Amino acid sequence: MVRITTDQYLQAYDRIKHESLEGNCIIFVAPDVDAICCCKILQSLLKQDIIQHKIVPVAGYQDLERAHTMLVEKDKQLRTIIMINCGGLVDLAEYFPDADDVTFYVIDSHRPLNLDNIVSSSNVCVFDDDSETEKMNDLIKVYEELIYDNVNDEQENDETVEDDHTTDSEDDEGPPRQRRRLNNDQDDRYHKELKLQEYYESMFHANSSSGQMYHLATQLSRANQDLLWLAMVGVTSQFIFERINTTRYMDYVNRFSDEVAIFQARDPETPTPSKKAEDAIQCEDEYRFMLFRHWSLYDSMYHSSYVASKLGVWREYGQKRLNNMFAKMGFSLQQCHQIYTHMDMDLKNILRNKIETVAPLYGLTDICFPSFSRSYGWKYSLSASDVVYALATLLETSPSAAAVLGESMAFHHDQEWDSLDDKSDDHPDDLGSERRRWWMRNFYITYDSLNSIDDIRRGIGLCMKMQKAIVRQGTSIIDKKTTRTLKTFRMVLIKDGPDLPLFQHPLTLSKLALFLTDAYREHGKRNLPFVISSLDEHHDSYLVVANSAAATFGDVKKNHFGHAFQKASMDTKARTSFDSFETSVLQIHKNDLEHFLEQLLLS
Amino acid sequence: MASLGESSYKLAKEAKRTADLLVSPYNDDLVQSISREIRMLHTKAETILRSMRDNQDVAMDNDERKSQLAQLVLHHTAIKHNKRVLFAYHRQRTDKLKELSWDVGRQGEYQREIKSALGPQEHRFLEQYGEMVATYKQSFLEIDLGGNGGVGLVPPKDLFIEVRVLKDIGEIHTEYGVLNLIKGNQYYVRRADVESLIRAGYLKHVS
Numbered sequence: 001m002v003r004i005t006t007d008q009y010l011q012a013y014d015r016i017k018h019e020s021l022e023g024n025c026i027i028f029v030a031p032d033v034d035a036i037c038c039c040k041i042l043q044s045l046l047k048q049d050i051i052q053h054k055i056v057p058v059a060g061y062q063d064l065e066r067a068h069t070m071l072v073e074k075d076k077q078l079r080t081i082i083m084i085n086c087g088g089l090v091d092l093a094e095y096f097p098d099a100d101d102v103t104f105y106v107i108d109s110h111r112p113l114n115l116d117n118i119v120s121s122s123n124v125c126v127f128d129d130d131s132e133t134e135k136m137n138d139l140i141k142v143y144e145e146l147i148y149d150n151v152n153d154e155q156e157n158d159e160t161v162e163d164d165h166t167t168d169s170e171d172d173e174g175p176p177r178q179r180r181r182l183n184n185d186q187d188d189r190y191h192k193e194l195k196l197q198e199y200y201e202s203m204f205h206a207n208s209s210s211g212q213m214y215h216l217a218t219q220l221s222r223a224n225q226d227l228l229w230l231a232m233v234g235v236t237s238q239f240i241f242e243r244i245n246t247t248r249y250m251d252y253v254n255r256f257s258d259e260v261a262i263f264q265a266r267d268p269e270t271p272t273p274s275k276k277a278e279d280a281i282q283c284e285d286e287y288r289f290m291l292f293r294h295w296s297l298y299d300s301m302y303h304s305s306y307v308a309s310k311l312g313v314w315r316e317y318g319q320k321r322l323n324n325m326f327a328k329m330g331f332s333l334q335q336c337h338q339i340y341t342h343m344d345m346d347l348k349n350i351l352r353n354k355i356e357t358v359a360p361l362y363g364l365t366d367i368c369f370p371s372f373s374r375s376y377g378w379k380y381s382l383s384a385s386d387v388v389y390a391l392a393t394l395l396e397t398s399p400s401a402a403a404v405l406g407e408s409m410a411f412h413h414d415q416e417w418d419s420l421d422d423k424s425d426d427h428p429d430d431l432g433s434e435r436r437r438w439w440m441r442n443f444y445i446t447y448d449s450l451n452s453i454d455d456i457r458r459g460i461g462l463c464m465k466m467q468k469a470i471v472r473q474g475t476s477i478i479d480k481k482t483t484r485t486l487k488t489f490r491m492v493l494i495k496d497g498p499d500l501p502l503f504q505h506p507l508t509l510s511k512l513a514l515f516l517t518d519a520y521r522e523h524g525k526r527n528l529p530f531v532i533s534s535l536d537e538h539h540d541s542y543l544v545v546a547n548s549a550a551a552t553f554g555d556v557k558k559n560h561f562g563h564a565f566q567k568a569s570m571d572t573k574a575r576t577s578f579d580s581f582e583t584s585v586l587q588i589h590k591n592d593l594e595h596f597l598e599q600l601l602l603s
Numbered sequence: 604m605a606s607l608g609e610s611s612y613k614l615a616k617e618a619k620r621t622a623d624l625l626v627s628p629y630n631d632d633l634v635q636s637i638s639r640e641i642r643m644l645h646t647k648a649e650t651i652l653r654s655m656r657d658n659q660d661v662a663m664d665n666d667e668r669k670s671q672l673a674q675l676v677l678h679h680t681a682i683k684h685n686k687r688v689l690f691a692y693h694r695q696r697t698d699k700l701k702e703l704s705w706d707v708g709r710q711g712e713y714q715r716e717i718k719s720a721l722g723p724q725e726h727r728f729l730e731q732y733g734e735m736v737a738t739y740k741q742s743f744l745e746i747d748l749g750g751n752g753g754v755g756l757v758p759p760k761d762l763f764i765e766v767r768v769l770k771d772i773g774e775i776h777t778e779y780g781v782l783n784l785i786k787g788n789q790y791y792v793r794r795a796d797v798e799s800l801i802r803a804g805y806l807k808h809v810s
Contacts, residue, residue, distance in 0.1 A: 024780065047791065050763055055789040070785055077780050440787045444767065447789075448809070 003118045003126050003140070005133060009216040012105060012125055016080050017049055019103065023079025025053040026071060028064065028086055030581050031443045032507075033391045034109060035085035037234035038209040040450055041227050042082070045217060057443045058086055060579030064095050078102050085109055085209050086581045091116040092124055099123075107209045109238070110581065112199050115143045129207045139199055142192045149189055202558030203583045205243035210234025211252055218259075225281055228259055229384075230450070232281075232372045236384040237392065239369075242514060246369075253370050257283045260372070286371035286383055287355065290467060293386065294460050297343065297351075298326070298336040303467045305511075309518035310363050314475035325362055329354040363522075376453050390459030393466050394446045396505035398438050404501055405465040469499045470508070474515045483516070485528065486601050489546075490520060493593075494534040503534040506545050506585045513547040521549065529561070531600070533593065542593050546584040559584050568599040607644075607681050610636045611688040618692045626699055629722035634689065641685050648678040696721075697728060704733045764794045766806040775800075 004012055016025065025046075029039045039055065046053050056071065058064055064087070072078060081096070081104050088108025093116070096102070104124040106117065117124045118140060128136065214231035217223045235256070239249045260281050289307060292300035301307045301322065311325075312318035326336050330350075335343055352368075359367045373383040397405075449455030477483060477492055484491045494503055503509050513530045521527050529549045533542040546561035562583025569576045574592035578585075588596055614633045621627035651674050703717065721729065772784040777796040784790070789809065790797070800806045 043791070047763070051791075052763070052793075053791050056785075057787065071783055074774075075781070075783055444789075 003113075003128050003136060005128060005130050006212075006215055006219075009127065009212070010219045012127070013045070013216060013220065015103070016082075016105065017051060019079040020051040020053075023077050024075060025051060025080040025082070026067075026078065027053055027055050027082045027084065028058045028067065029055060029443075030085040031057060031059055031395055031439060031446075032085060033237040033388055033395070033446075034208050034210055034234040036391070036443075036446055036450070037230040037237075038084050038107065038213045040447075041210060041213040041217060041230050042084070044227060045213075045220065045222060048222060057440055059439050060581065061090070061095070062579050068096055072096055072099060072102070080105065082106075083108065088113050088117070088126065089203075089581070089583065090114055107212055109205050109207060109209050109243075111204050111206045112202075115139065115196075115199075119143055119147070127209075127212050129212065132206065139195070142195055146189065146192050146196070149185065149192075201563055202560050203562045204558045205238060207248070208235045208238045208244070208252070223259070225263055228256065228263070229281060229372075229374055232256055232384045233387050233391070236371060237388040240385055240388050241392075241510065250370075253283075256372065257370075281372055281374050284371065284373045284383065285352075285368040286373075286385055288367050288369065291386055291389060291460055291464060293340050293381065293383065294457075295464055296337050296339050297331070298322075298333070299464075300340075303464075303471050305515040305518050306367075307364060308471060309515065309522050312519075312523055314471075314478055314519075321362060325358060328358045328361070380453060380457070382453075382456065386460060387456060389463045390456045391446050391449065392507055393463035394449060394455075394459045395439075395442050396507040397442070397462060397466065398501065398504060401466075401502040401504070402462065404499065405462065405469065466502065466508070469502050470512050470515060473497065473499050473503070474512055474519065477516065478519060483520075485524075485526075488601065489529040489531050490516075491531045491597060492516065492533070493542075494532065496535075500535065500537075504536060504543065506543065506580060506582065509534055509543065509545040510547060513545055517547055517549055531561070531597070533588075535590070536587075540590045541587050542590060544586050544588060544593075548584075564600055568596055572596050572599045607640075607677075608684060610640060611685045614692055615688050618695050622695065626696065626703075626717050626720045628720045629696070629725060630692075631722060634692070637685050637689060641682050644678045644682050644685075648675055648682075651675055651678075696725060700725065700729050701732060704729065704736045759794055762793060763791055764797070765789060765791050765809040766797050766801065767809050768805070769807055770805050772800065772805050 019025075027039060027042065029035050043053070043055075056067055058067060072081070078099075079102060081099075081102055083092075083104065083106045085108055087095070087104075088106050088110050089112070091114050092104055092106070096104075100123070102123065104117075105127065106113075106124065107127045113126055113128070113136075117126055118136075208231075210231045211234060214223065214227060217227050235244075235249065235252045238244045239246075260283055263281070289297075289300040289304040295303075302313055307322075308314070308318075311321045313322055323333060326333060331347055331354075335347055340348075355367055359365070371384050373381055375381040445455070446459075449459060473494070476497070477494075482492060494500065503512065509532050513532045516532070517530045520530075527549045530547045531544060532547075533544040535542055544565075546559065546565070548557045548559040548561065565576075565584070565586050566578070568574075569578075569586070569588075572592065572595045574596045575589040576592070576596075577587040579587065610633055614630065614637060617627075617630060617633070651671055655668075655671055700721075718726065718729075767789045768784045768786050771786045774781050774783050775796070777793070779793070782790070782792065782796070784800075784806075790806075797806055801808055
């Protein structure tokens with residue numbers, strides 16, 4: 001049982017170190033940007049202590065089960081299992097039975113955390129942060145009481161049966177008293193269960209795992225610029241994919257900018273401010289345009305979901321507005337179509353001021369948010385959000401999608417990459433997906449690219465093409481009015497189109513969903529959640545992703561769809577597969593989709 | 604005789620140009636033409652010498668004598684120059700072959716290409732030298748003297764390395780325990796345990 005907060009991270013790490021003397025250590029990593037950054041930070045800490053460990057990428061619960069049969073059961077020397085961004089939502093004892101001498105450490109940004117992990121099992125240690133401590137303690141108490149109540153009830157029931165037999169004379173008094181006691185207990189229990197149900201109902205994200213891992217690194221006094229950069233990338237990824245809200249993000253930013261200042265002060269050889277040191281991190285405000293340093297200003301504004309949705313650039317009217325905005329800022333269109341690095345220097349200098357004055361006139365408030373950027377010598381300068389986009393694209397692009405976009409995913413021309421294809425397509429109801437084959441390869445490409453700046457640039461190139469495709473698809477959806485607005489949510493089915501192979505990964509679909517949600521928020525009547533499904537022709541199944549609607553940018557609303565999906569799936573007995581670690585993603589057989597969606601509507 | 608030393612100039616240029624390549628094709632034509640040139644110069648020098656010897660009794664002009672001497676010197680230096688170029692060319696090639704024998708050994712990826720680029724004497728040289736190296740290495744089987752794609756005589760920098768598993772291997776027993784190597788996992792383990800597997804291609808070293 002433990003739910004540890006920041007001050008106890010150090011003890012947990014010491015324990016890991018101690019147990020590694022005799023035992024093995026396995027790290028399960030989920031395939032998303034935050035998890036990969038966290039894993040890298042953790043690895044650097046472990047390597048400095050020369051702790052032997054093993055990394056196993058897992059994409060879903062099936063992988064966890066397989067890993068259990070192949071790795072955990074057989075290894076008698078296993079002492080530590082660390083789970084990054086996976087396993088926080090489920091009871092680990094279910095997936096890893098008989099793992100009694102193994103300690104689990106769960107670092108997961110998904111919430112709500114499964115209380116079984118915290119309360120019942122004795123060898124699970126969940127990393128959490130301080131902000132939720134009170135609420136969690138309450139819930140833990142409630143949960144414990146419920147469990148003990150159940151136990152007590154059984155004992156009481158036995159006793160009451162005996163009482164009934166022995167004390168016949170007190171018959172009149174006995175039953176009413178017991179009944180009254182039972183009533184009170186039942187009320188109590190009902191309230192407690194209601195509370196727990198509320199807790200488990202919605203899914204959201206909390207503190208980033210790489211942020212937590214960086215905390216641990218500072219406690220061990222091993223923080224350096226590289227680790228700080230990884231933590232920044234992880235936190236920014238959460239902000240960009242709208243998983244944490246602005247206040248939380250600002251907390252992190254403040255803390256990280258303090259760290260940057262510390263590192264700069266610590267380094268006495270830093271030359272005068274006019275010369276930047278290699279690999280230096282700066283605090284810089286970032287615009288909400290995607291990748292604008294690597295694209296032309298016009299393209300970047302056109303394709304970023306913030307600007308695109310606010311101005312409505314899929315229509316002629318919107319494009320005119322965009323052009324007007326440039327004109328107001330005093331930028332010639334020709335300049336804006338140039339790649340950013342080739343734009344005139346004086347324009348770049350005044351860009352910031354102009355945007356801040358002109359953009360609010362078009363409804364683009366909050367166009368800047370504080371972020372960080374890193375310079376790699378004199379050649380490149382990347383911002384944290386650039387890196388996030390690049391990594392996310394590298395994770396989610398299948399080789400066929402890359403072919404559609406005109407690029408290849410075989411970065412290093414190693415023949416060995418093919419061997420990382422996962423050929424195991426076994427799944428009941430034939431709901432396996434194309435994704436199974438290349439996700440591990442992409443995981444390692446992303447992992448390796450954190451060391452190589454060139455790979456990140458390729459990722460950026462890929463991301464630009466991908467974003468164009470997403471905007472194309474989004475525009476066509478809006479134009480053709482294929483969205484059905486139902487009572488509680490909006491729905492889109494993507495069945496065909498040239499870009500269909502691109503939308504086979506939940507990440508891409510969520511990006512599209514975010515784009516459409518923003519668009520409809522600005523130009524539709526109501527602010528409703530979005531449910532997108534895309535067809536996997538090869539396997540005759542649909543990949544469904546649900547997005548909850550936030551009231552404004554930078555705000556996050558909890559996602560109720562996980563629960564709703566499960567219920568609808570059970571009610572309609574649809575052939576579904578809830579494999580991913582995100583509860584709002586599922587795969588469903590083609591024929592069952594309609595019923596499922598109808599059922600979803602009713603719930 | 605177009606100009607003295609033209610072929611040797613060409614050969615020297617070629618040697619310089621191909622200094623970085625693995626092995627370039629043996630330029631038999633140039634070598635033969637240079638050898639022919641040497642022989643021709645040599646016969647010319649001999650005729651001059653004979654004529655000088657024959658005419659020793661007869662008094663000769665100083666000028667004539669000087670011109671004959673000058674011709675001799677010229678021919679002699681030209682021959683020496685050609686010889687030097689030939690030696691340099693062959694030496695460069697054999698050095699490369701020696702390096703290959705040590706580093707790559709008998710089983711290289713480019714064996715066929717290399718063999719087709721050699722002249723007949725070089726073939727023999729490569730074989731015999733390769734045999735010598737192999738017999739030498741036999742006496743030190745424990746030490747990896749390079750060759751066969753191994754690590755060689757460069758000491759490793761770290762005790763533990765990161766490797767990625769490319770093909771399912773299963774369990775291997777090491778001094779310190781058992782490692783279960785499954786495809787797709789990435790390990791941070793002792794270098795000594797996994798070196799042979801890296802060489803065999805089952806694991807990939809991640810830097």
